[in-house]
Amino acid sequence: MLKRTLVTLCLLPSVTAVAAEATQNDASSDDQCIITPPVSPLAKPTNLDKVTNQIVHIKSNQSEGTLGDKATFDGDVTFQQNGRQIKADQAIVDQQRQSFEANGRLVFQDGVVTVTADSLNAQMSSKVATLDSAQYWLNGQQLHGSAEKLEITKDNKVILKNSNFTTCPIGDESWALHARRIQLDPDDEWGEIWDAKLEIGSVPVFYVPYMTIPISDKRKTGFLFPKFSSSTKNGIEFATPFYWNISPEYDLTFTPDYMTSRGIYTKTEFRYLAGERQAGQVNLEYLGKDDMLSNHADRWLVNFNHQGAIDKNWRVMANYVDISDNNYFTDLDSDVSRATENQLSRIGDISYLTDNWDFSARVQDIKVLGEVTSPYQVMPQLSFAYRAPSIWQKLDFNLYSELTNFEHRGNGFNTATRLHVEPSLSLPIQGPAGSITSEVKLFQTNYSQRNLAVEQLDEDVNRTIPEVRVHGKINFERFTEYFDENYRQTLEPQFQYLYVGHRDQSNIGIYDTAELQQDYIGLFRDRRYSGLDRIADANQLTVGLTSRLFDEHNVEQFRFSLGQIAYFENSKVNMYADELSEDSSTSVLAAEMDLHLYDDWFFSTAIQYDTRHHDNKKSEATLDYRPGPNKLVQLSYRYVPDLLNSNTNDQVDIKQAGIRTAWPLTDNLYFVGNFYYDLNEDRSVENYTGLQYESCCWAVRFAYHYRIKTNYEDNYNPVLDNRELFETSFTLNFVIKGLGGTGPLGVADMMDDGVFSYRKPLYLRN
Template sequence: MQIRYFLALCLLPHTVFAQAPAPEAEQLPLCVVEPPVSRSFNDREKLSGIQDTDIVIISDNSSAAFDDKAHFSGDVSFSQGSRHIAADQAILDQKKQQLSANGNLIFKDDQFTITAENLQAQMSSNSATLEGAEYWFHGQQAHGDAKKLQITSENNLILSGTNFTTCPPGDESWLLEADMIKIDSEEEWGEIWNAKLRIADVPVMYIPYMTIPVSDKRKTGFLFPSFSTSTTNGVQLSTPYYWNIAPEYDLTFTPDVMSSRGLFVKTEFRYLAGEQQNGQLNVEYLGNDRKLFNNPERYLFHWSHQGAIDENWRVRANYTDVSDNNYFNDLNSDVNRSTDNQLSRIGEASYFEQNWDFNMRVQDIKVLGEDERPYQVMPQLNFNYRKINFWNAIDFRFNSELTNFQHQDNQYTTATRLHMVPSLTLPIQGPAGSLTSEIKLLQTQYWQAPDEKDTQLAESVSRTIPQVRLHGQINFERPTTFFDSEFKQTLEPQFQYLYVGYEDQSDIGIYDTAQLQEDYFGLFRDRRFSGLDRIADANQLTLGFTTRFLDGNNLEKFKFSLGQTLYFEDSKVLLENHYLQESESTSVLAAELDAHLYKDWFISGSMQHDTENNKNKKNEVTLDFRPSKDKLLQFSYRYVPDLLNTNTNDRVNISQAGIRTSWPISDDLYFVGNWYYDLNESRRIETYTGFQYESCCWAVRLSYHYRIKTNYDDDLSESIDSREEFEKGVYLNFVIKGLGGSGPLGVDDMLNEGLFNYRKPLYLRN
């Protein structure tokens, strides 16, 4: 059981609440409070030839003495540049360049609008003092009132005896009262002295000094801390600190104290490298984990970088390393989720021209929970050339790859592979269909350094395999009627003949190759393996079709695809490498379905059926009810037989059903729920229930989470049995908007909580 909620720091001599930059500005148009406007503000817009330095005075009545005082009454308007003052009465002292105004007084400029009892302004210095003031920031929720408000010549605000809130007028869900607030209009931050925070008109906190944002602009300071208790981590207190180092650099440092484990420190550094490159560096460290045997140290290091050097060069880098296999399962990392079991390390530089490109890459993948490590790519060079209409409408392509494979364990075979593929393609396309003819020559050369155990591998292997592919598609359409509605139906049959020559490849090691899935779209691939260590011979014909129904607005309401491959010969490569247990004359029968059933009901599904043995290989289906963007009810089921369990090396059947929903109970209250059940084990594997209330000025979320926990065997614990099989918790999150909080909690992230992320169905083109 875990309780989590956000608190504000209190009783500190100097407290700063700040906010890190959000990916995009918060958009709450219904919450923005519109300040009052006088009709005289529009009168200046009707005048022509007015300069920003000119002082324009408009009123119903006026009287003036030369070089003395001028009196104005009746909807008075004073304007200079972007500043406007409206009042019932005003006096202008021309000698002292002072303006006094009162009665329905409104002051407005580009930043804010102020109403007050009276105003004293110094025209020469552009400064003013208002008493009994109320203020609003334009385009934002922030507003308040003050006994005395001063506008400096730098357009800053100094408020005395004041308060501040982001709630609508009349709503005092929270209110910050202070002796003085100073708001810097350029930095867009406010400094507050001797403040009291009231929630529901009850004082809950005294803060001697703090700063608050009045926009999304970044500023150094403390972020809202978090507090939690749990049986796993004990009492936990997190106090993040944000450092706005420079416009192109920032850093977030988060000490996280866990009574059961110790001090967990997280640091995130972000940077911009010029206008087109950016990156991020994360370091996480737990010195002595008291929860585990021998109190081991646990750490994470992550670096990512991407961008363009110029119009032709692109770069990308990603590196992550952790201390142990269960790091993401036990600790709340900022980098990966608990469901991620692969760490990618990659460095890449690419150069692009119109007809050719060149790529350099190094890659290493760490698989958590598995003893066997994949090969490292150190390095890989790719060169690709293409020429459209090379000769008589024939396209020419040349793809090449030079890869060096290394392994961290010296007892493994190392190799260098050179692969070249020249190809000629004749594409014929038209409204009625298409026909593509393609010829390839796959030439590969291996230089291997076999280990003593791999006696069957050769030191040098040359492999030459021809490939012929013929792919055609025809488009038919007709008008039809269903349920008294007019539709246009299409029928799109397609075929593919594929011939790939055979060559014995048993003397080549496996470095980066695995068998691919056989879904509908995979049936029309020209390969059955990822990687190049095995190229399956083929003499086969794939037949398939797609049919669609489009309504009168040409919107797709139904799509169904069905296909299967006929094998004229058995693949010797698949049989020799035990990817096939016996001969097969056909592939699985693969189908895909996406349909708008009725009104707000949608269905999406896929199937792979073994017609020779009359058994299903894989089934997935989701049924969605989505009457609006914020309403969702989804039923799902998936079945995958004979799946390898990497923890036990056993074969298991996956049969799981689930329900997911996101539904507004009212305008401000949302409910989100997930429930997944294992039909084979007769147990639930995940439950998530959450309620979220969000108003204009605060948000709260209460949620319950129960899920099966992934536990990998590693050296940090005496036994895997010492770890919990399931984890559960109750979470309470609270945000006060406008005091440095991170904005609305959001409902979309609740849908992505847990093991099964929300997968939006294909809504066709509706």
């Protein structure tokens, strides 16, 4: 009979175990040896979990042993304890030497790594195991490699000597990292590498004496992948970001960016979490003595952003950005804003929200790049809104009010404090066949204006304006057939009657008001202007019609909308006193259409047409072919007349046509191209060509970009005397996955890179 044998596994805490009895030299299959530590009758219940985790299970086809000496297990040996497993042809437990050996088709597995090796030798006293000629895989990841020796320490670290690893498939040598020593710490979730040599296609690329790599998504301090590009505005550019993982709540990325044409451009981004529901970031950017400027001026950016919830009701938001000169975003690739944006917003807001009422306090300052005159500052604005649905019968009551103080940075500008109260009563009646909503509203506004620089403005203005609005909609449906397909067609006529009383408002300054666009949805607004400085009088009727087609799966395949306003009286209120009043009986005729043409073809268009002067006020159209993910061909056209050029104060027409495409050339190679042409100026305004190759273990992207630049007047920081109108750039990104990089974001971000970012039309079947 098999004697009682003391067995301890080196990879686990030392335990005293008793072998179950088995027949010596028993050749029957699936013989099982269950090794369990003895439990004292006086053991405390709190130790039961620990004891359970120490249970060792050994299975083999055959086993034999001698008390106090050796136990041998042969044939399909499986050794299991607490989530770890060793499989081998043979295993020997030596009680006297406190060792464990396994060999023959050996496989070791735990929660971190899977290893195949020629042999395993473990010392029970030191709890260290060594595997020779090991092949290893990190569980749940693509990273794998080989090592002359693989050592597992008592604190569960993995040490590899004369090792290599890659994230490429087995047999693919696209890249590999060879190292004298690699140490993987599953608790810290990072690896340390000494004397590393990176080979791409078996060609050595660079040597690193020491580096760290992630073995999970956990963040750690270190260098990120560099970026290389070339352009006419910056020359050859090389950036090496450094990431500092300060704590779980704070991190910082510092990027020194060397540009041969300008100098060293440093970018710092600090991010933080304030509790579970608030977050923010701070950006600092600096370029000292820009060599591309005629006066070698310093250029800088400061940005602060914060938002979140204090508790269930309180919300906070703050955003501040400032730059050294108007052309900062045009010339430099900032991390904060794109060069096409021409406004800097500085806002601080705190709000208290409930089901029936809200309160907020806000300060706001907007800087418009290239404009000599700045907008007014809101310092501050207090607003209160109250909602009482079904306050009486089915009547709804709403109240909006605000107290706003307008200031200005410049001299010679009037300032004002405005108190506005806007109560309303509405009666919504809805049914399956349609709806009608009647509303009565009162605008009560008081202005206290100071530092008056315009003669017609008054110091104190009280303005009371009534409004009556009736909006109705009817839904008709029928089943029909087109092109041998069954459809459900809707006909949705709607109307709106709007009456707004007239009040002369030429004695009020313009603080936050601008004219709104008259697209189809805009026809049914009750305002001509944003803000409250001008409330246009109205006596008008808007009629509109929408028709839709739904297929048998109730998916919308077609939508067409057409509408126009009929004026019973022309409005007498304009933005400025010297502005001529528009004398017209109708508004523009606004139409919109979205159509699923066939299979993967989609068409979308919108137009605003002046029926009185037979003039096109605005139009745009797109034709999309999208047969699958990352497959796109889009043709587009847009026309906008009489736009004001902020630099010259001249009116210009925009008439542009373009083509945008994204297409996989192979399973791994993608192409993205854009071409936009100005039909008025007879020149291209943007060309973009991008090629991206991406495999499971590495990715590379090459992009060429030729685009028009937005150059602003800049009196405070003079720039080049002869500033280029167009910019040409080349960009090369190369990423090795598994060394801290994730590769380019994909085709979508290439489609968004440019002056004309991709605008996905309304795909009706989605």
